[in-house]
Each structure stands twice: as structure tokens, then as C-alpha cells.
Amino acid sequence: MNSMRIYADNAATTAISPAAIDAMLTCMRESDGNPSSLHSAGQKAAEALADARGRIAARLGCEPAELIFTSGGSEADNQALRGIAHLGAAKGKKHIISTAFEHHAVLHTLRKLEKEGFTVTLLDVHENGIVTPEEVRAAIRPDTCLVSVMYANNEIGTIQPIAEIGRVCREAGVLFHTDAVQAVGHLPIDVKAQNIDLLSLSAHKFHGPKGTGALYVRKGIYLEPLIEGGAQERGRRAGTENLPAIVGMAAALDEACDHLDEYTARLIPLRDRLIAGLSRIPHAVLNGDAKQRLPGNVSFCFEGIEGESLLLLLDDKGICASSGSACTSGSLDPSHVLLAIGRVHDVAHGSLRLSLGADVTEEEIDYLIQAVTETVAYLRSISPVWRD
Amino acid sequence: MNSMRIYADNAATTAISPAAIDAMLTCMRESDGNPSSLHSAGQKAAEALADARGRIAARLGCEPAELIFTSGGSEADNQALRGIAHLGAAKGKKHIISTAFEHHAVLHTLRKLEKEGFTVTLLDVHENGIVTPEEVRAAIRPDTCLVSVMYANNEIGTIQPIAEIGRVCREAGVLFHTDAVQAVGHLPIDVKAQNIDLLSLSAHKFHGPKGTGALYVRKGIYLEPLIEGGAQERGRRAGTENLPAIVGMAAALDEACDHLDEYTARLIPLRDRLIAGLSRIPHAVLNGDAKQRLPGNVSFCFEGIEGESLLLLLDDKGICASSGSACTSGSLDPSHVLLAIGRVHDVAHGSLRLSLGADVTEEEIDYLIQAVTETVAYLRSISPVWRD
Amino acid sequence: MALYSETVMDHFRHPRNVGVIENADGVGEVGNAKCGDIMKIYLKIDNDTITDAKFETFGCGSAIASSSMATEMIKGKPVSDALAVTNKAVVEALDGLPTHKIHCSVLAEEAIKLALKDYYDRHGIDYDKKVFPDCENCAHCDAHGV
Amino acid sequence: MALYSETVMDHFRHPRNVGVIENADGVGEVGNAKCGDIMKIYLKIDNDTITDAKFETFGCGSAIASSSMATEMIKGKPVSDALAVTNKAVVEALDGLPTHKIHCSVLAEEAIKLALKDYYDRHGIDYDKKVFPDCENCAHCDAHGV
Ligand SMILES: Cc1ncc(COP(=O)(O)O)c(C=O)c1O
Ligand SMILES: Cc1ncc(COP(=O)(O)O)c(C=O)c1O
Ligand code: FES
Ligand code: FES
The missing domain is CATH 3.40.640.10 (Type I PLP-dependent aspartate aminotransferase-like (Major domain))
Incomplete structure (x- = not known):
């Protein structure tokens, strides 16, 4: 890669x-x-x-x-x-x-x-x-x-x-x-x-x-x-x-x-491509309405893994992302937002937020899909709560 | 000049x-x-x-x-x-x-x-x-x-x-x-x-x-x-x-x-020169202790004039100064600080604060003295409350 | 959005009619030093016409500019015209004043009126008291808690 | 002042002893998914010596690193040494953990102890119950309000 x-x-x-x-x-x-x-x-x-x-x-x-x-x-x-x-x-x-x-x-x-x-x-x-x-x-x-x-x-x-x-x-x-x-x-x-x-x-x-x-x-x-x-x-x-x-x-x-209209028009198809790509990961669930969302926001929960380790491994692959919001990253509790939309604790821990910049490219989207897919699979492979 | x-x-x-x-x-x-x-x-x-x-x-x-x-x-x-x-x-x-x-x-x-x-x-x-x-x-x-x-x-x-x-x-x-x-x-x-x-x-x-x-x-x-x-x-x-x-x-x-020690040593004699120069203006009074003051602060009240017109005329002479503090300049009331040290309203209106930068020169100090002296004299000459 | 209009700055920097008229026919003084504004206007009146006007002002930039403009506005005018000069007219002539400086134009209007009242008083001319300001009970001073 | 020490990152990136031991002599699992941390440690024990140790972890970076380090620390050691491994020793071996991540090292200590308890239980060996954690009544979980 x-x-x-x-x-x-x-x-x-x-x-x-x-x-x-x-x-x-x-x-x-x-x-x-x-x-x-x-x-x-x-x-x-x-x-x-x-x-x-x-x-x-x-x-x-x-x-x-x-x-x-x-x-x-x-x-x-x-x-x-x-x-x-x-x-x-x-x-x-x-x-x-x-x-x-x-x-x-x-x-x-x-x-x-x-x-x-x-x-x-x-x-x-x-x-x-x-x-x-x-x-x-x-x-x-x-x-x-x-x-x-x-x-x-x-x-x-x-x-x-x-x-x-x-x-x-x-x-x-x-x-x-x-x-x-x-x-x-x-x-x-x-x-x-x-x-x-x-x-x-x-x-x-x-x-x-x-x-x-x-x-x-x-x-x-x-x-x-x-x-x-x-x-x-x-x-x-x-x-x-x-x-x-x-x-x-x-x-x-x-x-x-x-540039608002231009960026919106650019981002929405890229965002939707990323959502589609990540949706192919088993037991992955998109957080929030698929359409009525910010042009750059993609948020998922992946069962059987924990968000921080996902972030750190993605960082090693050159990807800056977050799990929940930045200002609660010091906390051990799962995001109140994910609980509010009905995610159970176990699942809420495995969250990932990708918030795209207006200059993101299709190639980068595909890299994101590949990197997240691989990393989720790896973390599940070392997780005691996941059996394929 | x-x-x-x-x-x-x-x-x-x-x-x-x-x-x-x-x-x-x-x-x-x-x-x-x-x-x-x-x-x-x-x-x-x-x-x-x-x-x-x-x-x-x-x-x-x-x-x-x-x-x-x-x-x-x-x-x-x-x-x-x-x-x-x-x-x-x-x-x-x-x-x-x-x-x-x-x-x-x-x-x-x-x-x-x-x-x-x-x-x-x-x-x-x-x-x-x-x-x-x-x-x-x-x-x-x-x-x-x-x-x-x-x-x-x-x-x-x-x-x-x-x-x-x-x-x-x-x-x-x-x-x-x-x-x-x-x-x-x-x-x-x-x-x-x-x-x-x-x-x-x-x-x-x-x-x-x-x-x-x-x-x-x-x-x-x-x-x-x-x-x-x-x-x-x-x-x-x-x-x-x-x-x-x-x-x-x-x-x-x-x-x-x-640079604190260096600037302090530089500023104090210049500040005191400015204080001495402005003290020669009749009916001028230094505000605050002459020695136990910030190395760059000179504050005076001049009877018979009002601070804002003094500031604006000094500005025309290239001097940025203030009367009281900046954040109360929208107010018509005299400075609470000057009232607190016992200046009466009439006198408190005629205040001038010169807060020097560490790079001020002796030549500039002398220019300040000259400009303030002249401007105070002019404003008194058009003031109904001042008779020499 | 400079503090003052060009016109204000011009009249402040180069005030017209500064000074005292010895043996004036009417003198009006308003404001007080506690408020930070005193305006004194001197009038020379001949044949019901203001032949000369001068002022002395202790005050801010707009007070000086208002005095200058107001004296300009009445010089050479019949007394009745001078009596009709409002603070609003002074503000307009100055191309505006900041809200918290409007009171300076009021002082100018009042100083003129008091000078005319003084002229009437000295010359035994009858007048309607209500058109003149009552500076003793000026709400402006009270507002400042002086 | 990176989030984690080099050693933590190394063990997180390249965890030692990941996996499952089939027919393990002792297995210990602590934590729960609601807290976001589950650690499972498998031990192979021969002649009172830990001949192999493996782990599976669902958790943050420091939980994975703690499992890796803890299994390294007990491999090849007599059971008595493994029992003496404290969370403090794990933290030290990792060159420190952020305050709010110390609990991950506690999980590692507890997982080892539970695996050893499991080994004693299966082999009918007598032991002092008090040295083993009582995860049912774990204050940590309560603290998170789970
Ligand atoms: C929705 C929302 N509200 C408020 C804030 C707080 O903004 P700031 O960090 O500028 O104080 C943020 C971001 O941190 C936010 O995303
Ligand atoms: C003594 C003093 N305190 C507080 C302040 C307020 O500081 P700031 O303008 O950064 O809020 C100032 C300056 O404005 C000050 O001189
Ligand atoms: S301002 Fe004091 S007279 Fe009105
Ligand atoms: S963290 Fe829940 S078992 Fe202690």
C-alpha cells in the first residue's frame, strides 16, 4: 500500500x-x-x-x-x-x-x-x-x-x-x-x-x-x-x-x-463513496442519517474493536481521524452522542469519525477505505470478543 | 518642529x-x-x-x-x-x-x-x-x-x-x-x-x-x-x-x-526626564507616586483642558497617547482611577497617559515634552476656564 | 469609520471664531467643568443682526468643532435665524457626530440661546422664556451624576 | 509529551504473544465490553513454569501494549514469579502510562492472576483466595457507571 x-x-x-x-x-x-x-x-x-x-x-x-x-x-x-x-x-x-x-x-x-x-x-x-x-x-x-x-x-x-x-x-x-x-x-x-x-x-x-x-x-x-x-x-x-x-x-x-456550493458538490459524492466502501465491512454501522449530513462527515461504529487503537493504527498509515469528538478524547466513557442515537456501550466504543477536507481526492477516499478495512480486520483478529 | x-x-x-x-x-x-x-x-x-x-x-x-x-x-x-x-x-x-x-x-x-x-x-x-x-x-x-x-x-x-x-x-x-x-x-x-x-x-x-x-x-x-x-x-x-x-x-x-533588567534601566531615566519636563507646565500634576511606578508610565492632569482634544491634537503631531484607559474611552465620565486618587472631576477630565515603549529615545522624549507643552498651552488659550 | 467626520476634524483643528468679544452685546455660557464641557459664546449684535460671534470652549473635539460650526452658522444672520438654529442643524452641518457626542451640539445650541437671552435682557427686549434652556436644571448634568 | 512512550507504541504496534493457546492450562479474562476493555490471557504451564503465554485484547492502545508486555514478563518464569507481577511493574516496563490509562495495566495483572487461578482450579492445587481479583465486584466497572 x-x-x-x-x-x-x-x-x-x-x-x-x-x-x-x-x-x-x-x-x-x-x-x-x-x-x-x-x-x-x-x-x-x-x-x-x-x-x-x-x-x-x-x-x-x-x-x-x-x-x-x-x-x-x-x-x-x-x-x-x-x-x-x-x-x-x-x-x-x-x-x-x-x-x-x-x-x-x-x-x-x-x-x-x-x-x-x-x-x-x-x-x-x-x-x-x-x-x-x-x-x-x-x-x-x-x-x-x-x-x-x-x-x-x-x-x-x-x-x-x-x-x-x-x-x-x-x-x-x-x-x-x-x-x-x-x-x-x-x-x-x-x-x-x-x-x-x-x-x-x-x-x-x-x-x-x-x-x-x-x-x-x-x-x-x-x-x-x-x-x-x-x-x-x-x-x-x-x-x-x-x-x-x-x-x-x-x-x-x-x-x-x-466556495460553498462548489465544495458541497465535490464532497458529497466522495463522502458517499467512502460511506459505501466502509459499509462493506461486516458489522459496521453508519452513524446518523445517510443523506441529511455534513458534506464532509462520515461516522461509523465497528463491532468488536475499540476506537483508540483504530485511530493510532490509522495514524501510522498517515490518516488523522478521530473517535467521537476531540475534546472528549481524554475520557474513557463512550460518546454521549452515540449513546443518544441508541448505540449500546459495546458498540459505541468502536467508533470512527472521518471529517473530510474540501480538497480530498477519490484516490484518497479509496486509500481510506482500504486502510480502515484492513485495520478493523486486524484489530478484530486480536480481539477476544470477535469470532469470524 | x-x-x-x-x-x-x-x-x-x-x-x-x-x-x-x-x-x-x-x-x-x-x-x-x-x-x-x-x-x-x-x-x-x-x-x-x-x-x-x-x-x-x-x-x-x-x-x-x-x-x-x-x-x-x-x-x-x-x-x-x-x-x-x-x-x-x-x-x-x-x-x-x-x-x-x-x-x-x-x-x-x-x-x-x-x-x-x-x-x-x-x-x-x-x-x-x-x-x-x-x-x-x-x-x-x-x-x-x-x-x-x-x-x-x-x-x-x-x-x-x-x-x-x-x-x-x-x-x-x-x-x-x-x-x-x-x-x-x-x-x-x-x-x-x-x-x-x-x-x-x-x-x-x-x-x-x-x-x-x-x-x-x-x-x-x-x-x-x-x-x-x-x-x-x-x-x-x-x-x-x-x-x-x-x-x-x-x-x-x-x-x-x-530584557527586563536592561529595559528597566533604560526606561527609568527617560521616564523621569519626561516627568520633569511635563512638570514644568503650570498647573500640571503628576498622577501617582513619582518613583514606585512602571518604568514606562507617565500620567498627568492638566487643569483647564479636556483630555480628548489634547489626544487628538497630539495625534496630529504623530503622538499616540491616551487619556485614562483605552477601554473607557467611549465614556464621558472621568476616570475612576483619577477620582480614586482624589483628583476632582474638573481636573480629572484633563488627563494624559503616556506609556512608553522600551525603544523610546531621548530625542523622542524631548519631542513629547515640547508637543504636550505647546498643545496644553493652545487648548488653554481657547478655554473659558483658564486665564493666565 | 474614523471617530469623527472630516468636517468635524477640520473645525476641531482649525476652529473658526475662537476668542473673546470685548463689550459683547450678549454672552452665553453652558456646561460645567465637572462634566468636562464648558462653552462660552460672545455675540456682537447690530440692528438685530449678528455682526460677530466668538467662542471659548473647554471640552472634547466635538465640543470645539460644534462651537466653531455654530458660530459660523449664525454670523451675519438676523437674531431670529440664530434662535432657530437647532443642535440637529449643527450636527448636520458637521456631517454627523457619534451618538455619545450629540450632547456637544446641544451645548452649542444652548450657548447661542443663552447669549441671545443675555442680549434681550441687557437691552430690555421682551421674549418667551420657554424657548431658552434652563441650565440650572439641566438633565444632562444629572445624568452624569455630578 | 507524546500520548504514549516509545515502548508502549512499540508493543502496541508489534504486540508480542498475540493469539490463542489451544488446550491452555489456564485462561483468564477480565474487563467487559461496556467499559471498552477486555483482556484474555492463555497460559501453557509445565513443571510450575510458564512455557507459553498468549493474549487477545479488545481495548485501547495501552490495553494492547499492557497485554503484550505482561505476557512477555511471565513467559519462561515460574508461576510464583508470575503471581508477583504487579500492574506497577507492567507500567514501569512500559516506561509509563498516562494517568487515565493506568487501569489497563491493572487489567493485565488481573488477567494473569485469573489465568493462574484457573490453572490451580483445574489442577486441584490449593491457593489463598485473597491474592486473586474478584472481578464480579470490580470497583472499576462501578466507577464507570456501567
Ligand atoms: C458543535 C460544536 N460546538 C462548540 C464547539 C466549541 O468550539 P470552540 O472549540 O471554538 O470553543 C465545537 C468544537 O469544538 C463544536 O463542534
Ligand atoms: C490592569 C488590567 N487588567 C485587565 C485588563 C484586560 O485585559 P484584556 O484586554 O486582555 O482582556 C487590562 C487591559 O486592558 C489591564 O490593563
Ligand atoms: S452639560 Fe452640564 S449644563 Fe448641561
Ligand atoms: S474494568 Fe470492568 S472488570 Fe474491571
Whole structure:
């Protein structure tokens, strides 16, 4: 087998694009003031900030003033949930609806809110990994203040009917947040048309820099800061703005959105070829709906093996992949996402996520199929729980 | 008058150093994985993260595991104060001591904690801008859970007797936090010798990148996360690590600490020359102690003029300076720091902060003196409240 | 998106009508040093026409620019025109001001009005008190908690 | 600071003694699939000496490496030596394991002990029950909430 290097862990993080690096470098060298400073160096920085804000807003279909820049997706999720919960509590509304397979940034924040006296309903995500708008509607109570449903799941890649869920929420007068960290730059987004009140995004998932992201908050919703201090971001997020990263994020988002249709069209057949190839492995099961999924996401469970050893052997074959999500890799417990779609513990341990970059080739897809097939067979051959 | 360009607003933000940019670029190009990923790209990133953590810890005199990387100084301050407050509350200790001239990241967090039922004592900072350890001792009560005193003030540059305050707190069994955002990279720090339990820092104040900082938390103190989610930073700060920025911060800190003695020795006489020159302006008063101040900080109030017009005219003369701090420049109210050292409103409006870079020259100092002297005289000439 | 428009910066850098008119026919002063803004406007009035206007200002860039523009706008004009100058007109003439600086244009409008009131008072001319600002009870100062 | 030491990676990549011994004198299996780790060790024992040892493992990299190392450590050794092999000794031989992977070395120790117990049981040899693990009541499984 010839040796290749394939980075198939783009859901964990993407390589930063040259355009984003260039934008950051220019900013670091030329607009290095503090955007809050009155002097010309500061005002030059303020202009660069306004430019980036305007461009990102345009890509989401919102107004520049509706964006709060954060340090990433986790911070955006935390602020959205805590902020809306506290607005709700002020009106006696302490019920929140979300799903069982949200990112930990959402689930752990909800757990903390439960300790503070909120009630949380986690919707079933079914075996196909898709929430239905009807179930959202049925779960809404008079005291519901927030519905938070992720746009696309980070492990199994399934895409939720966001616009429909948004409509249900709008009709019921309940605010709707979506964690769109895996969707922005990969799926079309228009917050107004999709009835989204709050949306989280993170630049490093679309070839932008790490450590920056944004929270869209519809005009008229006053969200308390999570980080208190200076008056940056119109008093809603303190701290000197991470200007070079924000400018890099704008460059990366422009690039991603400009190529969105092209990349989607390229990736879907390659993704489906990979799914078909891996489906030929005995006792392999695709996680999540086969079609309603991110163009680059392929997620499988293989019975009789354990994910980490699979990953390490694939790494030896030049393939960077993951089992579950990156940020839970220190944990011994199986992925909560796989349990949520009904995989039993034994099977959930044997999971593999391949998240493809837009430049993946057919040859690479075939190499991936061959490498995974061989490695699964080898691990089963040394496994006491597998008998052919 | 010949024309120069002098950036004298280093307390607002510093230009990122070439070494920091290089370190970031190398990291973005070569260690672009997610440090939580098991594959080789991820492990390479994890190694770069561990290396940066070790180097930063060495500069502070702590262990690598005692550092939590954050998105900057504000986040570090917020997490330190909220975290310790909640630990204190669990033991029935709901009293916090701080000072009247802390950064808003501290003061606004304290205000929020007051709303949650905490009692806050803000110590007097005196006309010289220095808190005394005796007053800290006198303010400590049986229910005090935290003392937070900044290492050096961001507006008037005065340096606090941190080691002595730390000793008082240690003796009383009260945790001690210091906002060292203006001190790290500019003043010697050794958290163990100085009896510091928690310390906040921000990279962009010592020629590192924006959007990254750290919170040192002494071993044995379990601080709850401010940002919930993944298990990064040993479960104390969720979110994909901003690795390039962290690596850039390590490079900048190494550089700053390597040159600390040299720069301090260079700057102090230049700073004092500037102070002497500006003191010759009639009705000008230096803010803060003349000696116990940051090597690069010069802060004055000029009667009969208003700070913003002074700044804008200095900007026309090529000088970037500030009045009060950058992050409050949108506000019409005079600086809380200047009010805290006893300046009356009328005078506090006429403030100027010049925060020098280590490369400032004697010629530039003289230009600063001349430009400020002329501009103050001009503004007084059109002011209805000034008669020579 | 610079802080101020070109026009503001021009009037700030090169303020028109700076100074004092000795023996002015009307003088108006508004603001207070605690707020960080004081504006004083001097008028020379002949035959119900403002023949000269000068100002002194302690304040931010937009306060200086507003004084400059406002004095320009009333010079050579009949008193009735000057009385009709609103802060909005000053803002427009300046090509806009940042939201938190609008109050500077209000100061300019008020300084003119107080100078005209002073002129009326000195010359025993009757006027409608309601068109003039009552700076003693200015909500602006209260808002700043002074 | 790679995830695993060179030695762990070597034993993981090239595990020694993989396989099944038909007609083994003792077989020990520990762990369970819910936890994501199952280790099965087969022993051939002649004259109180372990003449062969093989393993099958379902588990992570360190579980495979621990099985490989542990079987290497007992091959050719008297039963009494094998009984004395602790998980600590396995960890040391592997040049360390990450904290959250130490339990894999515990599985290896336990699998060997259970295989030896099985050998004693089959051959009617008397032994002290307390030196053997009681996997039914394993705290490890409980800790995972399985
Ligand atoms: C003393 C002090 N604390 C905290 C901060 C906040 O740091 P950052 O802007 O990195 O959040 C600053 C600077 O803005 C500061 O000077
Ligand atoms: C769905 C989802 N939400 C939130 C996050 C957190 O984003 P960040 O790592 O930028 O904090 C991630 C990725 O890690 C994600 O995939
Ligand atoms: S601003 Fe004080 S007079 Fe109104
Ligand atoms: S790990 Fe389950 S048997 Fe102990």
C-alpha cells in the first residue's frame, strides 16, 4: 500500500488558510492599535474591526451590530445559554429545551443552569440523529424561555431542520439558539430567513484562526456579558478585541462561503463513496442519517474493536481521524452522542469519525477505505470478543 | 518642529514582536492540529502547547499545571474572582477586599458579585496610588474569602507592595489574587516568593498576540470554569486552545523577561526626564507616586483642558497617547482611577497617559515634552476656564 | 469609520471664531467643568443682526468643532435665524457626530440661546422664556451624576 | 509529551504473544465490553513454569501494549514469579502510562492472576483466595457507571 497523508479530522479543527494567515499578518503589522484608542493607530484598528464585522454579518444575513465577537464556539454557547436563561428567569420562565447530543459547551452549561434551578428537557435525537420540529413544539411549555438545537452535530454530522424549528419557536414566542459551529462555512445560513435568534460560530472550523468566534444575537435581545469589564462589543463582551484573529476569521469565512456550493458538490459524492466502501465491512454501522449530513462527515461504529487503537493504527498509515469528538478524547466513557442515537456501550466504543477536507481526492477516499478495512480486520483478529 | 511618530500608548496595547509573529506562523503552519486529538497532528500540537506552558510557568515561578490559558486578562480576572467567590460562599465566606482603582474587569465582576449577595470592601489607594499592607490586614474579616489587588495600575502606573500584601493574606488564611496584566513582562514576578495565589496576565501588553492570556492558580485550589464545555485545561477552561497565540505569548514573554533588567534601566531615566519636563507646565500634576511606578508610565492632569482634544491634537503631531484607559474611552465620565486618587472631576477630565515603549529615545522624549507643552498651552488659550 | 467626520476634524483643528468679544452685546455660557464641557459664546449684535460671534470652549473635539460650526452658522444672520438654529442643524452641518457626542451640539445650541437671552435682557427686549434652556436644571448634568 | 512512550507504541504496534493457546492450562479474562476493555490471557504451564503465554485484547492502545508486555514478563518464569507481577511493574516496563490509562495495566495483572487461578482450579492445587481479583465486584466497572 502506498503511503499517503490524509487529514480527515476537520471537525476537530481545520488548517488555517493562507488567506486567513495573510489577513492576520497584515493586521498585526499595520493595524496593531487598540480599537478602543482614540488616536490614529487605534482608529485604524477600529476601522479594520468594523470592516470584518460587516463582512461576517453579511455572510450570516444579519446586521453588524448583531454580532458579539468571542474567543470561540464554547464561549458563544455559554454566553447565549446563560444570558437567555437569566432573561427568562427575570420573567419567571425557567424551562429550557435542548437535545441529548449537543456539544458539551451546551450540555455542561445546561447542567450548571439546572443546579441554579432551571428545568431542562433534552429532546430525543432518534436513531437517524435528527430532531423533529413537531417534538420541539410538543416540548414547549408556558415557562419555556429558550430552545437550543445545534445546526449540525459535530460527531455524526447530521443536519437539523433549523428553519422549521425556528418557525415553531417564533410562533410560540420562545427564543431559539443554534450552535452552528459545525455548520458555518459548510452549509448555507441566513439567520433572518431561518428564524434564528442566536447563533454560535467558531473560526477554526472553517479554516480560520483558533481562539475566535462570534455570537449572533438578534436586535432587541439584551444579553448580559459573560466576561465583565471594559465596554467593548457595546458592553456585551469585555476584553481587548482579538483583532488579527477577527480579521482572519472574516477572510476565512469569505473564502468558505464563496466556495460553498462548489465544495458541497465535490464532497458529497466522495463522502458517499467512502460511506459505501466502509459499509462493506461486516458489522459496521453508519452513524446518523445517510443523506441529511455534513458534506464532509462520515461516522461509523465497528463491532468488536475499540476506537483508540483504530485511530493510532490509522495514524501510522498517515490518516488523522478521530473517535467521537476531540475534546472528549481524554475520557474513557463512550460518546454521549452515540449513546443518544441508541448505540449500546459495546458498540459505541468502536467508533470512527472521518471529517473530510474540501480538497480530498477519490484516490484518497479509496486509500481510506482500504486502510480502515484492513485495520478493523486486524484489530478484530486480536480481539477476544470477535469470532469470524 | 520636525515630525515624528511616537507610539506612547503601550499600556493600551503593544505592537506584536517579530519573534511572537514568527512563533505564531510556525505554529499555524506546522502544529495546526487540535491538541486534544490523539493522532500525530494533534499530539504535535499538544507538545507545542506543553512547551509553551512550561516556558510561561518558568517565567512566573510556578508549575505548568498551575496555569489556565484564557482569552486575555479580562477573562482571567472574571474567572479568578467568580471562582474564588463561589468557593468562599460554599464555606459561608462572602466578603471580598479589593481596591477602588482596579481595572473594570475586576470592578464590574465585583459589582455583579455584590448583586449575588457578596459584600465588597474597596480599599483607599491614597493620593500616591498605593495600597498599604496594613490597610489590607485591617480590612480582613472572619468571612473574607478573597483579596484582589492589582500589581500595577493601568492608568497611573503605580506598583503595589504585592509580596507584603500576599504575606498578610497568607497569614490570615485568605486567598490573594493580583491582576498583573500591566506588570507581567515589565516587572519581576515570582508567584511563590510573592505569596500570590492567583494571578492574571494578558499577552498583548508585553508584545505578544491579542486574545490570549493566562490565569495562574496555586495548586490545590479548584476553580470552577467560567466557560463550560470540553475538558481542555484540565477541565477548568473549555474551548479549543488558541495554540498559535499561546505559543506567540511564550515567545513574547521569553523576550520580555530576557530584557527586563536592561529595559528597566533604560526606561527609568527617560521616564523621569519626561516627568520633569511635563512638570514644568503650570498647573500640571503628576498622577501617582513619582518613583514606585512602571518604568514606562507617565500620567498627568492638566487643569483647564479636556483630555480628548489634547489626544487628538497630539495625534496630529504623530503622538499616540491616551487619556485614562483605552477601554473607557467611549465614556464621558472621568476616570475612576483619577477620582480614586482624589483628583476632582474638573481636573480629572484633563488627563494624559503616556506609556512608553522600551525603544523610546531621548530625542523622542524631548519631542513629547515640547508637543504636550505647546498643545496644553493652545487648548488653554481657547478655554473659558483658564486665564493666565 | 474614523471617530469623527472630516468636517468635524477640520473645525476641531482649525476652529473658526475662537476668542473673546470685548463689550459683547450678549454672552452665553453652558456646561460645567465637572462634566468636562464648558462653552462660552460672545455675540456682537447690530440692528438685530449678528455682526460677530466668538467662542471659548473647554471640552472634547466635538465640543470645539460644534462651537466653531455654530458660530459660523449664525454670523451675519438676523437674531431670529440664530434662535432657530437647532443642535440637529449643527450636527448636520458637521456631517454627523457619534451618538455619545450629540450632547456637544446641544451645548452649542444652548450657548447661542443663552447669549441671545443675555442680549434681550441687557437691552430690555421682551421674549418667551420657554424657548431658552434652563441650565440650572439641566438633565444632562444629572445624568452624569455630578 | 507524546500520548504514549516509545515502548508502549512499540508493543502496541508489534504486540508480542498475540493469539490463542489451544488446550491452555489456564485462561483468564477480565474487563467487559461496556467499559471498552477486555483482556484474555492463555497460559501453557509445565513443571510450575510458564512455557507459553498468549493474549487477545479488545481495548485501547495501552490495553494492547499492557497485554503484550505482561505476557512477555511471565513467559519462561515460574508461576510464583508470575503471581508477583504487579500492574506497577507492567507500567514501569512500559516506561509509563498516562494517568487515565493506568487501569489497563491493572487489567493485565488481573488477567494473569485469573489465568493462574484457573490453572490451580483445574489442577486441584490449593491457593489463598485473597491474592486473586474478584472481578464480579470490580470497583472499576462501578466507577464507570456501567
Ligand atoms: C490592569 C488590567 N487588567 C485587565 C485588563 C484586560 O485585559 P484584556 O484586554 O486582555 O482582556 C487590562 C487591559 O486592558 C489591564 O490593563
Ligand atoms: C458543535 C460544536 N460546538 C462548540 C464547539 C466549541 O468550539 P470552540 O472549540 O471554538 O470553543 C465545537 C468544537 O469544538 C463544536 O463542534
Ligand atoms: S452639560 Fe452640564 S449644563 Fe448641561
Ligand atoms: S474494568 Fe470492568 S472488570 Fe474491571
